[in-house]
Amino acid sequence: MLDSSAGRAVGETPPVVSKSVSKRRQGVSDRAIAWLFVAPSIFLLLAVNIFPLIWTVRLSFTNFRVNRPNAEVQFVGLKNYISVLTDGDIWQTMQATAHFLIWTIVLQVLIGFALAYLINKKFRGNDLWTTIIVLPMMLSPAVVGNFWTFLYQPQIGLFNYAVGYLTGTDPSAFSMIGDVSLAPWAIVIVDTWMWTPFVMLICLAGLRSIPSSIYEAAECDRASKWRQFWTITIPMVLPFLMLAVLFRGIENFKMFDLVVQLTGGGPGSITELTSINLKREAFEKWRTGYASAYAVILFVTVFGLASIYVKALNKVKQR
Amino acid sequence: MPHSYLKSAFAAGVVTGLVSLGAATSAQAEDLTLCWAAWDPANALVALSKDFEAKSGHKISFEFVPWPNFADRMLNELNSGGKLCDLMIGDSQWIGGAAENGQYVKLNDFFDKEGIKMSDFIPATVTGYSEWPKGTPNYWALPAFGDVVGWSYRKDWFSRPELQAEFKQKYGHDLAVPKTFEELKHIAEFFQGRVIDGKTVYGAAIYTERGSEGITMGAMDVLYSYGFEYQNPEKPYELEGYVNSDKSVKGLEFYKELYNCCAPPGSSDAYMSENIDAYKSGQVALQMNFAFTWPGINADPNVGGDKSGYFPNPAGQDGKQFAQLGGQGISVVAISEKQDAALEYIKWFAQPDVQAKWWQLGGYSALRAVVEDPGFAKSQPYAQTFLDSMAIVKDFWAEPSYASLLQASQKRFHNYVIAGQGTAKEALDGLVADWKAIFEDEGKY
Numbered sequence: 001m002l003d004s005s006a007g008r009a010v011g012e013t014p015p016v017v018s019k020s021v022s023k024r025r026q027g028v029s030d031r032a033i034a035w036l037f038v039a040p041s042i043f044l045l046l047a048v049n050i051f052p053l054i055w056t057v058r059l060s061f062t063n064f065r066v067n068r069p070n071a072e073v074q075f076v077g078l079k080n081y082i083s084v085l086t087d088g089d090i091w092q093t094m095q096a097t098a099h100f101l102i103w104t105i106v107l108q109v110l111i112g113f114a115l116a117y118l119i120n121k122k123f124r125g126n127d128l129w130t131t132i133i134v135l136p137m138m139l140s141p142a143v144v145g146n147f148w149t150f151l152y153q154p155q156i157g158l159f160n161y162a163v164g165y166l167t168g169t170d171p172s173a174f175s176m177i178g179d180v181s182l183a184p185w186a187i188v189i190v191d192t193w194m195w196t197p198f199v200m201l202i203c204l205a206g207l208r209s210i211p212s213s214i215y216e217a218a219e220c221d222r223a224s225k226w227r228q229f230w231t232i233t234i235p236m237v238l239p240f241l242m243l244a245v246l247f248r249g250i251e252n253f254k255m256f257d258l259v260v261q262l263t264g265g266g267p268g269s270i271t272e273l274t275s276i277n278l279k280r281e282a283f284e285k286w287r288t289g290y291a292s293a294y295a296v297i298l299f300v301t302v303f304g305l306a307s308i309y310v311k312a313l314n315k316v317k318q319r
Numbered sequence: 320m321p322h323s324y325l326k327s328a329f330a331a332g333v334v335t336g337l338v339s340l341g342a343a344t345s346a347q348a349e350d351l352t353l354c355w356a357a358w359d360p361a362n363a364l365v366a367l368s369k370d371f372e373a374k375s376g377h378k379i380s381f382e383f384v385p386w387p388n389f390a391d392r393m394l395n396e397l398n399s400g401g402k403l404c405d406l407m408i409g410d411s412q413w414i415g416g417a418a419e420n421g422q423y424v425k426l427n428d429f430f431d432k433e434g435i436k437m438s439d440f441i442p443a444t445v446t447g448y449s450e451w452p453k454g455t456p457n458y459w460a461l462p463a464f465g466d467v468v469g470w471s472y473r474k475d476w477f478s479r480p481e482l483q484a485e486f487k488q489k490y491g492h493d494l495a496v497p498k499t500f501e502e503l504k505h506i507a508e509f510f511q512g513r514v515i516d517g518k519t520v521y522g523a524a525i526y527t528e529r530g531s532e533g534i535t536m537g538a539m540d541v542l543y544s545y546g547f548e549y550q551n552p553e554k555p556y557e558l559e560g561y562v563n564s565d566k567s568v569k570g571l572e573f574y575k576e577l578y579n580c581c582a583p584p585g586s587s588d589a590y591m592s593e594n595i596d597a598y599k600s601g602q603v604a605l606q607m608n609f610a611f612t613w614p615g616i617n618a619d620p621n622v623g624g625d626k627s628g629y630f631p632n633p634a635g636q637d638g639k640q641f642a643q644l645g646g647q648g649i650s651v652v653a654i655s656e657k658q659d660a661a662l663e664y665i666k667w668f669a670q671p672d673v674q675a676k677w678w679q680l681g682g683y684s685a686l687r688a689v690v691e692d693p694g695f696a697k698s699q700p701y702a703q704t705f706l707d708s709m710a711i712v713k714d715f716w717a718e719p720s721y722a723s724l725l726q727a728s729q730k731r732f733h734n735y736v737i738a739g740q741g742t743a744k745e746a747l748d749g750l751v752a753d754w755k756a757i758f759e760d761e762g763k764y
Contacts, residue, residue, distance in 0.1 A: 066398050066399075067394065067397075067398045067416060067420060067719075068420060068719070069398075069420060069421075070419075070420060070421065089730075152585075153585050154584035154585040155583070155584055155585060155602075157585075172584040172585075173584075175584060175585050175587060177585075177587065177588070178585060178586070178587025178588070178737065179587075180738045180739065180740070260530070263529075263588065264528070264529040264530035264588055265529060265530065266529035266530075266587065266588055266733055266737060266738070267529070267587050267588075267733060267737040267738040268529075268730070268733050268734035268735075268737060268738025268740055269730055269733075269734060269738075270738060280726055283391060283395065284390075284391070284722050284723075284726055285722055285723040285726055286394075286398070286722060286723075287723070
């Protein structure tokens with residue numbers, strides 16, 4: 001075995017490590033090193049997420065307005081929270097959000113799963129179709145919102161033209177984003193168009209994770225395709241589906257850009273989702289304290305619902 | 320030792336000299352940033368400002384933001400103490416908040432020192448763009464761009480004999496510039512869905528936008544002329560019976576009727592640019608829009624020149640005639656470290672020859688020497704309409720809480736006019752309640 005000093009040049013003195021340094025090196029525990037590695041991340045998390053959250057909670061109990069730097073900031077107790085929870089307009093935006101949330105999730109899960117089921121079958125051009133289907137989710141929501149306003153245009157819009165062609169109605173006789181009864185569906189359609197591929201990809205991952213041996217065993221037991229679908233496919237894909245619902249639910253609860261581009265919250269306030277309403281309170285009316293209380297309420301709602309949902313998801317996974 | 324002392328002294332002298340030179344240079348030539356909306360007049364201002372750069376040695380950079388995001392972006396900038404803008408051509412409604420929160424530099428001393436008199440400017444623009452509190456000689460801006468809502472119309476369609484005859488037979492008056500809003504509606508109805516030169520056209524492009532200020536700027540034109548008042552003239556902030564008077568209700572009902580009968584399909588969220596598009600593409604006979612659009616229309620190859628005419632808001636049911644003020648003043652941002660150079664720009668901009676050139680380039684000067692010049696009215700096809708409209712202006716609240724007041728009217732008007740929810744009376748009663756709550760919050764009662 002070669003001595004470690006054998007490779008050194010003649011006359012070169014070996015590096016001397018002082019006893020204190022050596023001791024210090026030995027003194028740094030694995031735990032301390034681990035903390036050193038995660039400290040920057042924790043610091044950033046505290047600075048960027050936790051501190052603003054605490055500050056928002058603090059502001060929610062005051063009458064602070066960011067556009068009135070000279071005004072006296074007063075503690076108002078629960079006044080902002082009571083105002084938010086008793087404001088009829090806010091409950092209307094909650095209803096609009098619930099309508100948007102429920103229908104987008106239902107449609108995206110159904111269509112996304114159906115597409116994944118089809119794509120999972122081996123056929124010619126499979127990869128090409130997968131690429132084409134996922135294209136919408138690669139676009140910016142602002143861009144999607146903007147070009148769908150053109151598709152929905154009663155005089156020149158392709159959507160109106162297609163509906164007119166299929167139903168025999170005059171394309172300019174209806175306005176998807178200008179009609180109170182149609183506008184809530186207009187935003188559901190666009191979000192479904194854009195984000196169904198995302199659900200499809202998650203479902204596809206779920207479908208491809210099912211071992212083929214299970215189906216082979218079912219075939220041996222002479223289980224019908226229908227039975228295989230309900231007793232193998234659905235239970236095994238369910239955790240993935242639930243994950244997709246969680247992602248889409250959280251995303252759509254805070255939906256802003258797409259709907260602002262499409263309808264601006266109108267007509268009237270029919271499509272004014274909570275995030276749009278919150279932005280107006282915070283950055284148009286500059287009611288910072290009130291908007292902070294509003295944001296805290298929304299945060300608690302989403303966090304609470306998501307926590308319950310994650311527990312349910314874990315139970316499903318453990319089955 | 321003496322040698323090294325000399326060397327040190329020389330080096331210190333050189334450094335001091337360079338620093339002084341640098342300081343002197345920076346005092347002479349600053350890089351100023353002017354913030355405004357991204358629209359046609361901004362391009363004219365870029366061209367105009369080249370003269371200032373050549374004369375002063377300062378460099379001007381521009382930060383232009385499209386109208387729908389202009390208030391959001393710039394008020395964020397002011398409220399957060401951002402140093403992006405040295406000069407701000409801010410909307411007229413910002414003046415109260417910017418003055419009370421110390422965001423703009425008060426210009427009275429500067430005007431006195433430089434001999435700039437507010438009496439040299441159109442009085443409505445001084446009140447609208449410069450004063451806070453309104454009606455007091457406290458100036459926070461120099462009137463920079465006079466603007467007002469008015470109408471452009473298809474003069475070539477109006478002049479067709481067959482259309483004139485049909486219109487006269489149907490409505491009993493000539494197909495001409497309307498004198499009242501009722502007549503305007505007749506014209507819009509007449510053109511709605513009509514086929515002209517093989518193309519289906521529509522009546523009137525009006526403001527319906529929800530997000531920023533559009534529908535308020537549009538509906539107010541009709542409401543003012545029908546008798547709407549913001550408050551009791553004798554008792555400020557008394558709204559009941561003024562905002563929601565019977566006359567106001569009739570005005571709002573009229574605006575909804577005009578939207579229902581005569582707006583092009585799909586114009587439920589239309590503001591300045593959408594209306595320009597509708598008009599320039601030959602879709603509509605009438606277009607409500609701010610005067611800044613008129614130079615562009617006049618120069619347009621499809622609808623410009625003799626094909627278009629311009630008229631101020633017609634009268635309401637009692638013969639009253641008002642128009643919504645637009646336009647902005649130019650202010651020095653209080654947080655700017657280049658205030659001297661910014662004030663130099665304002666001094667230069669206030670000069671009559673610069674203002675005359677401003678008008679020539681497409682900017683609406685508010686200087687009386689320019690607009691009262693005998694040749695002004697005939698200098699452009701729309702110049703007389705601009706003068707007539709500026710003589711009948713009214714403006715929205717300019718209170719520090721204007722944004723909340725505006726959002727309330729946006730919601731109430733859009734809910735009624737576009738979404739068709741409730742009645743005009745309910746919408747205006749609701750608006751009174753909203754505005755009262757805001758003023759209560761402000762400690763006005």
